[in-house]
Amino acid sequence: MAADELKRNLAAERRRAEALALRKRAERLASRDPRAAWEIARAIGEPWYRVQALCAVAEQWPDAGRRAGLLDEALRIADGLDEINRRVVLSARPLRTMAQTQPDIAAAHIARLLKIAAAEPHRLRRAHALKALLAATSAHASLRAPVADALIATLLEGRGDRIDWLIRLTMATIERDRPERVAALLAHHGEGRRKRRFLERRRLDDEARKPVVADTAPSR
Template identity: 35%
Template sequence: MSNASLRDQVARLATTDPEAAYERAKRIDAPWYRTQALSHVAKHMRPDAKSIKVLKESLQTAKSQDDPYAVCASSAWPIAVLIQRAQYKLAAAEVEEAFSLSTRIENRGSRVQALLLLLQAAFALGLKYQTRIIRGIPRYVEPGPQLASAARYKKRAPNACSTRPRAS
């Protein structure tokens, strides 16, 4: 069975039997999928010290990966559950760490994707974190050929891009 299938199986099982799901999640080889599976388990556990322990395990699993994109992006799952569990201080610290790590993601598109996952997870932390993540995105995205093409088109056919009604 693939790691993705195991993660999906854990997610379904976690809704009815989080303990059994936890045991199954620990057997997932790929850290990316194990991080997500452990987050599903913690989400469905009683909100106590054990669920926080599972979330910390999920974060450690995310951080065990060598690829900065994989670490930053997969951290979004446990961060979202930390926020649902009102563990704002820990979630904020993890957002800061993931955001800092995002600067090491070489591919701009991957960096943007990781930051968007982080933004979605951390949105409930408030404007400070939303703004910081959003402001981080434009630094990494350069206008591509599509934007240059649109600008050339607008110069050649200004009326086609106007929102004003045409004169008859």
């Protein structure tokens, strides 16, 4: 039984390695020959790497309609994953590009994915999924705000080092949209060295952002 399991694990590792190699080839080729890169992407069996390759191709495809089709294909593949966390995290990759080229369509997908993420019972996995969505929408305030709200609510429900890490990691983005929630997140963060260092960095950053007031007193 152990030998059979080892064989299955080795076979799975080989498939992942082959898929990763194909994804890298597609990414390298996309800017020079997006059609050839698309053919490589289609040959990738692992959904995770296939989606990444399709997005790399879409970003280089000259035709807007075909680009949109590639991103839709990537989203359909991500939707086929069983685990909520992985489905949302993988969907964030095409949404990052779609947010730039089709913000209205991206908004509809984000609303759908927020509902899917809400069904994730494990708070940390839900928070990780929402963090990926926040990163995908970080340059677009109208898309980012509802994701920030969902992430804040999830972070305030959870506890532990990983939740604290996510608070620190996403604070700068959250603060742009919901500065009024910063105090609650900081209070929720566990006490200790990491929190003290984080607060000190924030204090120094605030000091650095303050305008320098020139000394206008007359010289004697």
